[in-house]
Amino acid sequence: MNLLFENQLNQTLAEIFKTLSLDTKFATVKISNRPDLSDFQCNGALALAKIAHQNPCEIAAKIAAKLEENENIAAVSVDGPGFINIKLKDEYIAANIDKIAQDERLGCGKIENPHKVVLDYGGPNVAKEMHVGHLRSGVIGESIRRIEKFAGNEVIADVHLGDWGTPMGMILAEIILQDGNLDKVTTYDIAQITEFYKRANIRCKEDEAAKEKARLITAALQDGNAEYRRAWQHLRSESVKAIQENYVQLDVNFDLWWGESDAHETCGKIVEIARSKKIAEVDNGAEIIRLEEGNKPKPPVILIKSDGGYTYHTTDLATIKMRFDELKAEEIVYFTDSRQALHFEQVFEATQKLDIAPNVKLQHIVFGTVNGADGKPFKTRDGGVMNLETLIEMSKNKVRQSLPKAGEVAGYGEAEIEKLTQQIAIAAIKFQDLKNTIASGYVFELDDFAKFEGKTGPYIQYAVARINSVLRKAAANGLHIGSVVLAAPEERTLALKLAQVHNVIMRAHSEKEPSIIADYTYTLAQVFSTFYNACSIMNAENTALAASRLRLAKLVRDVLVLMLDLLGIEAPEVMLKAEN
Numbered sequence: 001m002n003l004l005f006e007n008q009l010n011q012t013l014a015e016i017f018k019t020l021s022l023d024t025k026f027a028t029v030k031i032s033n034r035p036d037l038s039d040f041q042c043n044g045a046l047a048l049a050k051i052a053h054q055n056p057c058e059i060a061a062k063i064a065a066k067l068e069e070n071e072n073i074a075a076v077s078v079d080g081p082g083f084i085n086i087k088l089k090d091e092y093i094a095a096n097i098d099k100i101a102q103d104e105r106l107g108c109g110k111i112e113n114p115h116k117v118v119l120d121y122g123g124p125n126v127a128k129e130m131h132v133g134h135l136r137s138g139v140i141g142e143s144i145r146r147i148e149k150f151a152g153n154e155v156i157a158d159v160h161l162g163d164w165g166t167p168m169g170m171i172l173a174e175i176i177l178q179d180g181n182l183d184k185v186t187t188y189d190i191a192q193i194t195e196f197y198k199r200a201n202i203r204c205k206e207d208e209a210a211k212e213k214a215r216l217i218t219a220a221l222q223d224g225n226a227e228y229r230r231a232w233q234h235l236r237s238e239s240v241k242a243i244q245e246n247y248v249q250l251d252v253n254f255d256l257w258w259g260e261s262d263a264h265e266t267c268g269k270i271v272e273i274a275r276s277k278k279i280a281e282v283d284n285g286a287e288i289i290r291l292e293e294g295n296k297p298k299p300p301v302i303l304i305k306s307d308g309g310y311t312y313h314t315t316d317l318a319t320i321k322m323r324f325d326e327l328k329a330e331e332i333v334y335f336t337d338s339r340q341a342l343h344f345e346q347v348f349e350a351t352q353k354l355d356i357a358p359n360v361k362l363q364h365i366v367f368g369t370v371n372g373a374d375g376k377p378f379k380t381r382d383g384g385v386m387n388l389e390t391l392i393e394m395s396k397n398k399v400r401q402s403l404p405k406a407g408e409v410a411g412y413g414e415a416e417i418e419k420l421t422q423q424i425a426i427a428a429i430k431f432q433d434l435k436n437t438i439a440s441g442y443v444f445e446l447d448d449f450a451k452f453e454g455k456t457g458p459y460i461q462y463a464v465a466r467i468n469s470v471l472r473k474a475a476a477n478g479l480h481i482g483s484v485v486l487a488a489p490e491e492r493t494l495a496l497k498l499a500q501v502h503n504v505i506m507r508a509h510s511e512k513e514p515s516i517i518a519d520y521t522y523t524l525a526q527v528f529s530t531f532y533n534a535c536s537i538m539n540a541e542n543t544a545l546a547a548s549r550l551r552l553a554k555l556v557r558d559v560l561v562l563m564l565d566l567l568g569i570e571a572p573e574v575m576l577k578a579e580n
Helices: 005-019 044-052 056-067 090-102 132-151 166-179 190-206 208-222 226-250 260-276 312-325 338-354 388-400 414-434 457-476 489-498 501-511 515-534 543-566
Strands: 040-042 073-079 083-088 116-120 154-158 280-283 286-289 301-304 331-337 361-367
Touching (some): 005 040, 056 083, 090 489, 090 543, 132 154, 132 226, 132 331, 132 361, 132 388, 132 414, 132 501, 132 543, 166 190, 190 208, 190 226, 226 388, 226 414, 260 286, 260 301, 260 312, 260 338, 301 312, 331 338, 338 361, 388 414, 457 515, 489 543, 501 543, 515 543
Parallel strands (some): 116 154, 116 331
Antiparallel strands (some): 040 083, 286 301
């Protein structure tokens, strides 16, 4: 079922272009830049005129004459140097909106060639509490996961834990130094483990002997030392438990909890492949793969360090091989900040040289940082990096100021108020992040982001709850949803905005950019507000008009709920506000 105005108009134009012997690749429309003049415009005549060396207005006039014959088009005009303006009939728009409202996917199709996508996001290191720097990878990755699935792809989300490198040896060495042995290691929680890591990090920067001790322990751990493995297992399990608690709060989900340790055995296979293809060479005691020089020379990929240990290059190459061999991935997408850009350039080029994932699309999406008011990465008041748990609690406390106390509203005890607080706080955090383009950083404004007005998550949630209230009130008054009738310009504007939902989601999918959805969601909520203020539902001139407006309102609600879900945000049935 083709419910898209653009697609239907493109098909109509293609047939006209064929009749006029014009190149059909220019038979496309876009949303009009002048909504006061038209709904859509076609600029194909300008490109055709250049090729044929003809007057674009003459070509446009021929196309416009044919378009006027279409029963679904109300008006066609040629403007400026050859723009073709197209205005649709109200009845045609209304009929399509009715179909969208009755479609379980709200008029949204799926991609033509679905495939299996592995998304690598989150990526926290074990033995360290998660901090605000981990926020964006999880929030962005979760939204992309939902968008990919909705578009029709099979998606596997992998957290890819940093659980196998030198930091493990550093922590174990520090515990041994402090306790004399590892006997007490299983009693330590994540906060204590983090403190050991902080002390170990300082010590290894200042003391070469301590650094060497950590290196030796890391090597022994990776070689299978039983005592170190038992201690490491506790460090890992405590860390994963703490990480999962943070991600549960953020509603960030993963199918796999693979870590670097899971790729350890495959690292040896990567080295064997490199040797067999004769692309591995020894340089200053390390085994490397040299990369193409090109315009931008890249350092070589180091497979084995001079001390015999594997590197992050090797681990990531091994993980790609596992994702291809075991998961049958056809596309792998990584989400990290810009500091890892060179690393992934190296890994992707080495992947091609090794031929370990033939025909797999590899993509690295770089995101900006979460900043404070000073434009620098967000920190605590004492200058430390803010824990993610602290950030979430700060957000909840801010939201609590806007909500009534438990028991002040009938049916809303402590559990219900706390659930609503959680939903609004997480919506505020996520929307604050996702309304910005991925590549750009943003300023985390605690005083602004949780407001119920403006471009915020709570504003969208409030719009949904407001419509829910309207629908309940209408049902209580015996009003029912009916067919769409466009009797006012605000209804028409809203209907055309609703018809864009498929294209918005597909753009967000193809560009891997949730901000496209966030921007549309906010705009739709604003357009609905204008419609609601201008077009009464309960006091409509007749029941048919009331039924039509109810359908529009419900469809807006359904679209907003869908869009919020694609952003990883819940839409509460009801929103409450504290009395001033």
